[in-house]
Amino acid sequence: MATPKILAPGASIGILGGGQLGRMLALAAAQMGYRTHVFCPEADNPASHVATQATFAAYDDEKALAAFAAAVDVVTYEFENVPAATALFLEHHTLVRPSWRALETAQDRIKEKTFFANIGVVTAPWRAVNSEADLQSALSEIGCPAVLKTSRLGYDGKGQANILSANDISTAWAVIGGGKAKPHADGAAFAVLEGFVNFECEISVIVARGVSGEVMAFEPARNVHTHHILDTSTVPARVNSSAVLKAITATGLAATRLDLVGLLAVEYFVTKTGDVIANEMAPRPHNSGHWTMDACQTDQFQQMVRAVCGLPLVDPARFADVTMKNLIGDYLNNLAAQMTNPNAHVHLYGKAEARAGRKMGHVNHLTWPKT
Numbered sequence: 001m002a003t004p005k006i007l008a009p010g011a012s013i014g015i016l017g018g019g020q021l022g023r024m025l026a027l028a029a030a031q032m033g034y035r036t037h038v039f040c041p042e043a044d045n046p047a048s049h050v051a052t053q054a055t056f057a058a059y060d061d062e063k064a065l066a067a068f069a070a071a072v073d074v075v076t077y078e079f080e081n082v083p084a085a086t087a088l089f090l091e092h093h094t095l096v097r098p099s100w101r102a103l104e105t106a107q108d109r110i111k112e113k114t115f116f117a118n119i120g121v122v123t124a125p126w127r128a129v130n131s132e133a134d135l136q137s138a139l140s141e142i143g144c145p146a147v148l149k150t151s152r153l154g155y156d157g158k159g160q161a162n163i164l165s166a167n168d169i170s171t172a173w174a175v176i177g178g179g180k181a182k183p184h185a186d187g188a189a190f191a192v193l194e195g196f197v198n199f200e201c202e203i204s205v206i207v208a209r210g211v212s213g214e215v216m217a218f219e220p221a222r223n224v225h226t227h228h229i230l231d232t233s234t235v236p237a238r239v240n241s242s243a244v245l246k247a248i249t250a251t252g253l254a255a256t257r258l259d260l261v262g263l264l265a266v267e268y269f270v271t272k273t274g275d276v277i278a279n280e281m282a283p284r285p286h287n288s289g290h291w292t293m294d295a296c297q298t299d300q301f302q303q304m305v306r307a308v309c310g311l312p313l314v315d316p317a318r319f320a321d322v323t324m325k326n327l328i329g330d331y332l333n334n335l336a337a338q339m340t341n342p343n344a345h346v347h348l349y350g351k352a353e354a355r356a357g358r359k360m361g362h363v364n365h366l367t368w369p370k371t
């Protein structure tokens with residue numbers, strides 16, 4: 001049977017992953033009249049608390065995946081460490097948006113950088129690394145300082161080490177788990193060495209791309225990380241207009257060349273000279289897009305529901321200046337003060353335990369008039 005162009009309200013959106021991004025996606029879907037079905041290994045998670053239905057099973061449980069595919073009209077994902085093989089398996093049974101190919105490209109730093117190079121988007125210089133000897137020769141080509149990263153499964157600074165001089169090679173290799181390094185089953189390298197970018201600031205752009213290929217971009221956000229975890233995203237980003245244009249154009253191009261249906265977020269370094277250098281991408285909603293929930297006509301989650309269900313995208317114009325602040329770890333200390341400010345929009349993820357480094361919620365601080 002041919003795929004219907006539009007999945008009408010009442011259809012069920014399957015979500016791989018049970019975190020806060022899935023939770024906010026499920027809330028947006030519910031508001032728009034859709035049902036949601038979360039699939040993830042862990043019970044009692046932020047997304048399943050608000051979804052219509054949940055399946056708790058392993059990502060390689062083919063029986064559970066087939067039943068899940070039969071119960072939903074489209075599948076999407078809320079984090080990119082869902083195994084690509086899971087998305088590929090589901091593609092044989094139902095619609096998967098964005099496709100497994102987009103997921104596979106984004107979850108491997110080397111595939112991602114190769115993709116950026118193929119479409120003419122600049123990244124930091126890099127070399128694939130599979131051993132300490134590889135690292136030594138890569139460092140002699142790239143030079144110091146440099147950043148060593150595992151090619152897969154790194155997040156929030158995990159699986160990453162800075163190299164300031166050749167003396168750091170052994171330590172950096174050990175820090176990223178190099179002792180057990182071997183290439184991945186598909187031949188992809190274990191790690192990548194990147195030249196250090198002396199950036200002025202970091203920004204990110206999120207675009208939505210619909211089934212007919214139309215692209216709508218949110219404005220870039222200026223992101224500040226603390227201990228490698230996103231702390232704030234501010235819009236407008238206050239970078240020059242040519243950097244804004246380059247970042248939006250590159251993100252739209254990447255979404256188009258991936259033939260992606262859904263959301264694509266790309267993080268960039270902006271240098272003093274106005275160069276825009278792509279760092280990494282995610283084919284899903286993004287923490288640096290949470291500001292859109294209170295400062296835009298349509299937020300990233302609503303726009304994603306529109307895209308994956310084949311509805312028209314709308315202009316997500318911003319109507320206020322905004323800083324999104326993540327509430328990390330022991331957030332309760334600040335919460336009472338936030339709650340008394342009518343321009344501070346608090347979003348909590350319903351996680352029981354406030355562990356250090358854990359994202360518990362975020363606050364959008366709005367100011368008017370918009371600049």
Ligand code: AMP
Pocket residue numbers: 124147154155156157160194195196197198199202225228267279280
């Ligand atoms: P990533 O996991 O690639 O997003 O890296 C986390 C953070 O580390 C980035 O947001 C940057 O602040 C910093 N970082 C990563 N790669 C580089 C690089 N090549 N040059 C400078 N800083 C980097």
